Amino acid sequence: MKLSRAFLIAFMSTCLMMIMAQQGRAQEEQLDIGISTNEIAITSDFAGADLTVFGALDNADRFLLQIGQYDIIVALEGPAKRTVVRRKERFFGIWINRHSMTFEPAPASYSISSTIPIDRIAKQIDLSGRTIGIEHIHLTPSGRVGDGTLVPEFKEALLRLRVDDGLYQSEPVGVEFVSSSLFRATLRLPASIPVGRHKLRAFLFKNNEFVMERELPLRVVKTGIEQFIFELAHQHAFLYGVLAVVLAMLTGWTASVMFRRD
Amino acid sequence: MSIYLPIAEISVNAFIILGMGAAVGFLSGMFGVGGGFLITPLLIFYNIPPAVAVATGANQVVASSFSGAMSHFRRGTLDIKLGLTLLAGGLVGASVGIYLFTLLRRLGQLDLIISLFYVTFLSIIGALMLVESVNSIRRAAANRPVTLRKPGQHNWVHRLPFKMRFKRSKLYLSAIPVVVLGFGIGVLTSIMGVGGGFIMVPAMIYLLRIPTNVVIGTSLFQIIFVTAFTTVIQATANQSVDIFLAGMLMIAGVIGAQYGVRVGQKLRGEQLRALLALLVLAVGVRLALDLVLTPDEFYSVVTTKEGF
Numbered sequence: 316m317k318l319s320r321a322f323l324i325a326f327m328s329t330c331l332m333m334i335m336a337q338q339g340r341a342q343e344e345q346l347d348i349g350i351s352t353n354e355i356a357i358t359s360d361f362a363g364a365d366l367t368v369f370g371a372l373d374n375a376d377r378f379l380l381q382i383g384q385y386d387i388i389v390a391l392e393g394p395a396k397r398t399v400v401r402r403k404e405r406f407f408g409i410w411i412n413r414h415s416m417t418f419e420p421a422p423a424s425y426s427i428s429s430t431i432p433i434d435r436i437a438k439q440i441d442l443s444g445r446t447i448g449i450e451h452i453h454l455t456p457s458g459r460v461g462d463g464t465l466v467p468e469f470k471e472a473l474l475r476l477r478v479d480d481g482l483y484q485s486e487p488v489g490v491e492f493v494s495s496s497l498f499r500a501t502l503r504l505p506a507s508i509p510v511g512r513h514k515l516r517a518f519l520f521k522n523n524e525f526v527m528e529r530e531l532p533l534r535v536v537k538t539g540i541e542q543f544i545f546e547l548a549h550q551h552a553f554l555y556g557v558l559a560v561v562l563a564m565l566t567g568w569t570a571s572v573m574f575r576r577d
Numbered sequence: 578m579s580i581y582l583p584i585a586e587i588s589v590n591a592f593i594i595l596g597m598g599a600a601v602g603f604l605s606g607m608f609g610v611g612g613g614f615l616i617t618p619l620l621i622f623y624n625i626p627p628a629v630a631v632a633t634g635a636n637q638v639v640a641s642s643f644s645g646a647m648s649h650f651r652r653g654t655l656d657i658k659l660g661l662t663l664l665a666g667g668l669v670g671a672s673v674g675i676y677l678f679t680l681l682r683r684l685g686q687l688d689l690i691i692s693l694f695y696v697t698f699l700s701i702i703g704a705l706m707l708v709e710s711v712n713s714i715r716r717a718a719a720n721r722p723v724t725l726r727k728p729g730q731h732n733w734v735h736r737l738p739f740k741m742r743f744k745r746s747k748l749y750l751s752a753i754p755v756v757v758l759g760f761g762i763g764v765l766t767s768i769m770g771v772g773g774g775f776i777m778v779p780a781m782i783y784l785l786r787i788p789t790n791v792v793i794g795t796s797l798f799q800i801i802f803v804t805a806f807t808t809v810i811q812a813t814a815n816q817s818v819d820i821f822l823a824g825m826l827m828i829a830g831v832i833g834a835q836y837g838v839r840v841g842q843k844l845r846g847e848q849l850r851a852l853l854a855l856l857v858l859a860v861g862v863r864l865a866l867d868l869v870l871t872p873d874e875f876y877s878v879v880t881t882k883e884g885f
Binding site for chain 1: 578579580581583584586587588636637639640641642643644645647648685686688689693801805808809810811812813814816818820821823824827828831832834835868869870871872874875876877878879880
């Protein structure tokens with residue numbers, strides 16, 4: 316009796332393990348990402364930086380992984396800001412801003428990195444739907460835009476200028492597998508990266524189909540004296556102005572005392 | 578050595594900024610001008626946003642005019658009553674100027690207006706100064722006496738009402754042109770980030786016939802307060818004063834000025850004025866070219882406020 320009960324327990328637990336294993340095999344691939352910090356500090360000598368993102372791909376099919384059917388895209392989206400684009404035109408011999416277009420809040424910076432160029436990972440419509448890639452950042456003009464014929468031009472100019480400034484950038488082969496399940500992505504952060512709440516997004520694609528997405532917050536902050544000055548200037552603007560004047564008068568006074576000639 | 582400017586929000590080379598401050602300080606010491614009209618365009622050429630360049634320029638002028646005014650105050654070459662009358666107009670003018678500044682910034686025409694103001698004033702003042710100094714050099718060469726002020730000669734300015742007595746300047750003069758002059762300079766201070774000495778000094782000498790010995794001290798006196806006022810209001814309304822940038826410019830500026838003064842004392846007045854005129858014209862021409870020549874890039878992007 317005792318023996319049969321022990322046998323039964325052993326049998327049942329074996330079955331349970333087999334069921335669990337079965338479920339495990341059917342389980343979908345899991346994507347996870349991690350960064351060493353959730354805050355990037357801009358110091359006085361900040362000249363841009365590389366952000367390294369580590370990630371794990373669990374439950375991946377070994378065969379598909381080996382023939383490179385898994386693709387990963389990692390993107391860092393900056394805080395959304397309203398943007399005005401202006402175009403200069405010649406007016407009585409001088410070049411002045413004549414046309415302008417305001418765009419609804421959109422990421423002020425965007426850095427993307429992927430295993431292979433993103434247009435080979437997924438169809439345009441999928442990328443656009445999930446706002447993946449520089450050309451798929453949603454730029455919607457607000458207010459009066461006339462007949463709308465100028466919209467593509469202004470949109471194109473905005474993207475081009477942001478790319479030139481390094482605010483929007485892409486690294487088509489910046490994600491690499493370091494082992495069968497671990498990958499590393501490198502994102503370039505420009506020197507002029509806007510401060511605020513950034514979003515780190517990672518996407519997993521299998522056979523050119525979307526599988527899952529992960530998101531992590533990342534704060535970009537000014538530190539030390541820079542942050543102090545910035546906050547003082549914006550939150551206690553009057554006091555800051557007075558301080559600037561006092562500093563100037565002190566400098567002037569010190570100079571007149573030090574270099575007194577009369 | 579690159580340094581991040583917290584308000585301009587860009588990284589700059591600290592040595593270039595210090596060099597700029599020292600060079601302008603040197604020139605301002607040499608020519609006895611505040612240097613705001615050189616600092617602001619230089620900062621704009623160095624890609625500092627014009628709004629920040631103007632507001633920070635005004636802040637820098639506070640320092641240079643303060644050290645200048647101190648020595649005039651000690652020597653007593655300063656007419657406080659005249660300075661206060663100018664200041665009354667100056668503060669109103671600066672307030673109007675800031676309002677225009679904020680409005681133009683919103684309309685996207687601020688950079689254009691700043692450039693136009695600079696081109697206009699620098700060309701006029703530069704040309705007038707050049708003509709005047711070349712004439713003086715010619716007269717000096719012909720050994721004729723150089724006179725700036727012809728006593729007893731009156732112009733239309735002296736027929737205006739609301740006369741006031743300015744004891745220190747030994748003048749009985751209408752308050753209207755003084756207040757109007759102060760007002761005009763106040764507007765220029767807030768839009769151009771200059772002290773306005775390069776306009777005020779000739780206007781006081783030639784138009785108001787104020788004795789030359791009190792002109793510099795009095796104009797510096799009123800410049801301190803108008804630029805200080807402008808700095809505070811710019812900081813409050815537009816958050817465009819960069820204390821880091823201003824600090825570097827000031828420190829390098831006051832040191833450069835000391836050496837400029839020494840060199841300036843060795844040169845002759847009219848030669849000095851001719852050099853300054855050429856410098857003023859050169860900056861004006863450079864800014865004018867930017868307006869007239871076809872730009873490399875027709876589009877510009879401005880990020881306004883936080884979306885969400």
